[in-house]
Amino acid sequence: MKLEEQKSAPSLLPAKTKARISVIFAAVIGFYILSTVKTGATIGDLLDGIPNMGRVIVKFFPPNFNVFVHIIEPLAVTIQMAIIATTVAAFLCIPLSLLAAQNVTSNKFVYTFVRSFLNILRTIPDLVLAVIFVGLFGIGVLPGILALIIFSLGILAKLISETIESVDMNPMEAMSASGANTLQKISFALIPQVLPQFVSFVLYVFEINIRASVVLGLVGAGGIGIVLSQQLKFYNYPNAMLIILVIFVLVVVIEYISTKIREAIV
Amino acid sequence: MELVLPPKKKRSGLKTLRNWGIFLFLTVMYIWTFTGIDIDWGRAFERMINNFQRVIPKLFNPEWASIGKVWTAMVETLYIAFAGSLMAAIIAIPLGFMAAQNMTKSKVLTTFGKWVLSGIRAFPDLILAILFVVAVGPNPFAGVLAIAIGSTGMLGKLYSEVLESIDMNIVEAMEASGANKVQILFHGVIPQIIPEFLSYAIYRFEIDVRASTILGIVGAGGIGTLIQFAQMNRNWEEMGLILLVIVVVVTIIDFLSASIRKRIV
Numbered sequence: 001m002k003l004e005e006q007k008s009a010p011s012l013l014p015a016k017t018k019a020r021i022s023v024i025f026a027a028v029i030g031f032y033i034l035s036t037v038k039t040g041a042t043i044g045d046l047l048d049g050i051p052n053m054g055r056v057i058v059k060f061f062p063p064n065f066n067v068f069v070h071i072i073e074p075l076a077v078t079i080q081m082a083i084i085a086t087t088v089a090a091f092l093c094i095p096l097s098l099l100a101a102q103n104v105t106s107n108k109f110v111y112t113f114v115r116s117f118l119n120i121l122r123t124i125p126d127l128v129l130a131v132i133f134v135g136l137f138g139i140g141v142l143p144g145i146l147a148l149i150i151f152s153l154g155i156l157a158k159l160i161s162e163t164i165e166s167v168d169m170n171p172m173e174a175m176s177a178s179g180a181n182t183l184q185k186i187s188f189a190l191i192p193q194v195l196p197q198f199v200s201f202v203l204y205v206f207e208i209n210i211r212a213s214v215v216l217g218l219v220g221a222g223g224i225g226i227v228l229s230q231q232l233k234f235y236n237y238p239n240a241m242l243i244i245l246v247i248f249v250l251v252v253v254i255e256y257i258s259t260k261i262r263e264a265i266v
Numbered sequence: 267m268e269l270v271l272p273p274k275k276k277r278s279g280l281k282t283l284r285n286w287g288i289f290l291f292l293t294v295m296y297i298w299t300f301t302g303i304d305i306d307w308g309r310a311f312e313r314m315i316n317n318f319q320r321v322i323p324k325l326f327n328p329e330w331a332s333i334g335k336v337w338t339a340m341v342e343t344l345y346i347a348f349a350g351s352l353m354a355a356i357i358a359i360p361l362g363f364m365a366a367q368n369m370t371k372s373k374v375l376t377t378f379g380k381w382v383l384s385g386i387r388a389f390p391d392l393i394l395a396i397l398f399v400v401a402v403g404p405n406p407f408a409g410v411l412a413i414a415i416g417s418t419g420m421l422g423k424l425y426s427e428v429l430e431s432i433d434m435n436i437v438e439a440m441e442a443s444g445a446n447k448v449q450i451l452f453h454g455v456i457p458q459i460i461p462e463f464l465s466y467a468i469y470r471f472e473i474d475v476r477a478s479t480i481l482g483i484v485g486a487g488g489i490g491t492l493i494q495f496a497q498m499n500r501n502w503e504e505m506g507l508i509l510l511v512i513v514v515v516v517t518i519i520d521f522l523s524a525s526i527r528k529r530i531v
Contacts, residue, residue, distance in 0.1 A: 028352070032348065035410075038342065039349055039405075040405060041406070041407045041410040045407055049407070060397075060400075076302055083295065083296070084300075119517065120517070123476070123517055123520070125479050127480040127490075127493075128508075128509060128512070131505070132325070135321050136313070136317050136318065136321055136322075137314055138309070141305055142310050211390045212390075214390060215390050215392040215393065219483060228396075232396060237400070244393055248388050251389075251390070255384075
């Protein structure tokens with residue numbers, strides 16, 4: 001064997017894999033360059049933008065703490081919208097998630113239909129739903145709540161149907177063998193297994209709804225977003241900054257509480 | 267023989283107290299909610315009946331004439347999402363390393379990293395978009411920045427969790443045999459994390475496509491701009507088409523992303 005031929009160590013990957021990785025990498029970078037050019041987000045644009053950003057960001061400070069008294073009410077409305085929407089969605093998702101669970105709904109047609117329906121529901125952005133409901137009901141809290149209900153229903157039903165699919169079926173079978181009816185099976189074998197996850201997911205969706213409801217006001221669907229968009233339209237940046245800070249604190253506090261409860265349950 | 271039900275399980279006093287506490291809290295919360303919220307049902311339903319024919323049938327009757335315009339805007343949305351996600355996937359790497367306990371030996375740095383990441387995550391994407399629209403003007407660039415910053419929070423957190431769960435035996439073995447930091451990084455750490463990092467980055471791209479469809483409502487480019495115009499002009503046929511395009515494109519992206527992620531991990 002000639003030693004000179006093998007000067008460097010042989011590659012860890014076969015040449016074919018290497019070629020494939022190179023092609024994928026080149027495609028990703030190529031599409032990235034195209035995207036940055038099309039959106040005007042190249043490094044050059046970024047560097048040009050930084051001084052301007054600095055100049056504008058300064059206008060937001062210091063936040064105007066005097067307006068806090070005026071935003072307590074819209075803030076409360078935002079939380080109330082999220083509470084109502086989460087509650088309604090939690091009830092509505094029960095039949096839907098049972099229908100979308102393969103081990104409960106044995107009819108393949110029903111199961112596939114409900115699943116596809118939920119998948120389509122989840123692709124519609126919450127703000128688009130809000131726009132449509134505002135068009136239907138006029139500006140106010142109701143379209144916001146309806147948008148949140150539909151939006152969170154898709155997420156919740158998917159998560160819970162997956163939980164139902166992963167339950168231990170033995171207790172159910174044992175109960176059928178000893179003559180229990182469907183209602184008894186659901187309340188004594190299914191619910192105890194699903195309940196902790198259910199509560200945890202409802203809290204998780206509540207978190208999502210809080211985040212969503214703070215921005216719904218931008219399209220006229222109630223809550224603190226309406227005040228924010230008004231202040232921005234009047235170029236009243238210190239007021240807007242206070243609202244943004246309040247939203248930030250609200251989201252952090254709700255997430256903290258919800259995470260603690262969820263950790264305790266599951 | 268008489269049929270008797272099994273005796274009920276006894277509950278401890280503390281648990282009963284806790285349950286009453288939860289019950290009381292929920293009751294107060296719902297009373298506060300329902301007395302606080304103000305919905306004018308009568309007017310809302312009156313409007314609904316008036317508007318129903320003007321809105322719903324038109325939504326299901328898309329205006330195909332404007333497909334060119336809508337498609338261009340959707341492609342721009344994809345550009346925004348892609349540029350933003352890729353930027354975030356790269357910015358999140360150092361932050362992820364900083365927030366991972368086993369990579370950064372300093373407790374202060376780890377806690378700081380975790381705080382930065384959860385701070386970023388607390389900003390809804392649209393609020394970030396508003397800030398960037400004010401900063402760089404109403405263009406897609408603002409959308410890219412909003413997506414990039416917004417995604418960094420979640421990706422950094424997921425990255426740090428991946429890093430914390432790697433097999434440290436390999437790293438220790440390399441340390442013991444005298445490898446330096448760079449060698450450990452390239453041969454001990456990176457091969458373990460690449461599949462999951464990629465998978466999370468692709469997953470985040472999926473989320474970003476959904477997020478960037480609405481950025482235009484605050485002026486940050488993409489198909490949201492058209493949503494806003496359609497809302498102002500009450501052009502529900504065009505809204506129907508926009509909705510259809512969003513549903514189809516998001517479904518395709520979700521499907522592609524899921525199948526790629528399945529192959530990677």
